[in-house]
Amino acid sequence: MNVIVIGGGGREHAIISRLVKNPRISKIYALPGNGGISELAECVKISAEDIKGIVEFAKNNAIDYAVVAPDDPLALGAVDELEALGIECFGPRKDAALIESSKIFAKELMRKYNIPTADYKIFDVLDEALTYAAKSDFPIVVKADGLAKGKGVVVAENFQQARDAIISCMKNRAFGASGEKILIEECLKGVEVTVLAFTDGNVIVPMVSSKDHKRAFDGNKGANTGGMGVIAPNLSYTPEIANYCMKNIFQPTIDAMNRENRKFKGCLYFGLMLTKDGPKVIEYNCRFGDPETQAVLPLLEADLFEIMLAVSSGKLSDVKISFSGKYSCCVVAASENYPASSETGFEIDFGDASKVDGVEIFHAGTDCKIGSNGEKVFVTSGGRVLSVNAVAENPELARSKAYEAIREIYFPGMRFRHDIGAV
Numbered sequence: 001m002n003v004i005v006i007g008g009g010g011r012e013h014a015i016i017s018r019l020v021k022n023p024r025i026s027k028i029y030a031l032p033g034n035g036g037i038s039e040l041a042e043c044v045k046i047s048a049e050d051i052k053g054i055v056e057f058a059k060n061n062a063i064d065y066a067v068v069a070p071d072d073p074l075a076l077g078a079v080d081e082l083e084a085l086g087i088e089c090f091g092p093r094k095d096a097a098l099i100e101s102s103k104i105f106a107k108e109l110m111r112k113y114n115i116p117t118a119d120y121k122i123f124d125v126l127d128e129a130l131t132y133a134a135k136s137d138f139p140i141v142v143k144a145d146g147l148a149k150g151k152g153v154v155v156a157e158n159f160q161q162a163r164d165a166i167i168s169c170m171k172n173r174a175f176g177a178s179g180e181k182i183l184i185e186e187c188l189k190g191v192e193v194t195v196l197a198f199t200d201g202n203v204i205v206p207m208v209s210s211k212d213h214k215r216a217f218d219g220n221k222g223a224n225t226g227g228m229g230v231i232a233p234n235l236s237y238t239p240e241i242a243n244y245c246m247k248n249i250f251q252p253t254i255d256a257m258n259r260e261n262r263k264f265k266g267c268l269y270f271g272l273m274l275t276k277d278g279p280k281v282i283e284y285n286c287r288f289g290d291p292e293t294q295a296v297l298p299l300l301e302a303d304l305f306e307i308m309l310a311v312s313s314g315k316l317s318d319v320k321i322s323f324s325g326k327y328s329c330c331v332v333a334a335s336e337n338y339p340a341s342s343e344t345g346f347e348i349d350f351g352d353a354s355k356v357d358g359v360e361i362f363h364a365g366t367d368c369k370i371g372s373n374g375e376k377v378f379v380t381s382g383g384r385v386l387s388v389n390a391v392a393e394n395p396e397l398a399r400s401k402a403y404e405a406i407r408e409i410y411f412p413g414m415r416f417r418h419d420i421g422a423v
Contacts, residue, residue: 007069008032010364010387011290022305035378036363075101090308096264100286113256116280120185126170133162139187146178150226188273191236195270200316201263209237210292225339229420230295230330294387295328329398330389336413338383346380351408359405362387
């Protein structure tokens with residue numbers, strides 16, 4: 001089978017690293033891919049948001065199956081367009097991807113079907129939002145309604161921060177049309193948990209839980225990012241909590257989407273907060289998380305492609321899915337000023353990182369070039385450059401190995417958090 005994987009980050013590198021193990025796949029194309037992915041698949045310089053270009057490529061290259069990994073092409077209807085060509089896909093259609101592409105839709109869905117989440121109000125008028133924020137008890141959370149590359153959420157500790165976030169979204173259009181409407185939510189307190197789940201629209205199978213570290217700096221300080229590292233499983237997510245979530249959050253969400261005639265097939269991401277009143281949903285994503293995928297997939301013992309085929313054909317109950325019982329720690333190596341900006345083009349020295357037992361290095365923002373001596377070199381091309389993941393028998397050893405490996409790596413301006421899995 002000829003397969004395309006749409007996207008070009010660490011998540012896609014982790015996905016492709018598992019797909020290449022399936023003997024049914026004869027060729028993998030990555031659109032657009034990255035430097036590391038180029039060692040496993042043929043990278044084609046078509047943007048993940050170029051739906052027309054993706055469709056044309058699929059037509060001309062006898063594509064049998066497509067994995068649509070990022071949020072933007074899912075929200076733009078990539079799956080709808082590819083399925084119209086008769087190409088089977090892993091990922092939700094546009095009408096189901098709305099669960100991520102509109103935070104307002106997601107919150108209204110949860111309210112309608114009694115899925116536990118934070119209290120909230122919706123605003124489309126700037127002055128009304130500012131007036132409400134001024135009277136709020138802080139902290140509060142300000143969210144742009146639409147997709148914003150993981151940067152449309154601000155936890156405001158005071159009115160000035162809330163005012164700046166509201167004006168940035170609604171007046172200055174920092175996120176374009178995504179910020180025309182906003183949510184202002186209560187700030188949930190507790191332990192944050194991510195659970196990725198395979199679903200064929202009826203059956204839902206949660207994966208190993210994880211804990212993402214979104215703030216830029218140690219001690220959970222600094223700006224929100226796309227994610228600076230992950231520990232999996234999340235030690236706070238007990239079997240009792242998992243059973244509660246399946247009964248009150250996971251299956252009810254799938255059932256709610258079906259009642260709304262928006263069948264969801266693919267990977268559904270549950271961002272949860274374990275509060276004193278029980279687990280509540282912070283957000284949904286309509287795809288594999290990044291960098292959660294880089295930590296979770298190395299623990300998967302079943303064949304990823306066989307699971308994907310079962311999801312898209314509506315036969316997920318026929319597949320046995322298991323995880324190793326080990327632990328993962330993933331640490332992100334980022335460019336100096338990420339997430340504000342990223343100077344790129346620096347050559348990466350990997351040292352002996354790949355020699356550390358249990359370590360896999362997933363490329364996110366890299367390009368592959370030919371060096372002055374004719375050798376292949378990797379250079380930085382984005383904010384999050386590498387995801388360094390280690391698997392071990394216990395979380396402490398996984399952390400130790402991940403940090404042993406990342407300290408072998410160097411590029412100018414490189415930085416990473418030193419407390420992944422410890423906070």
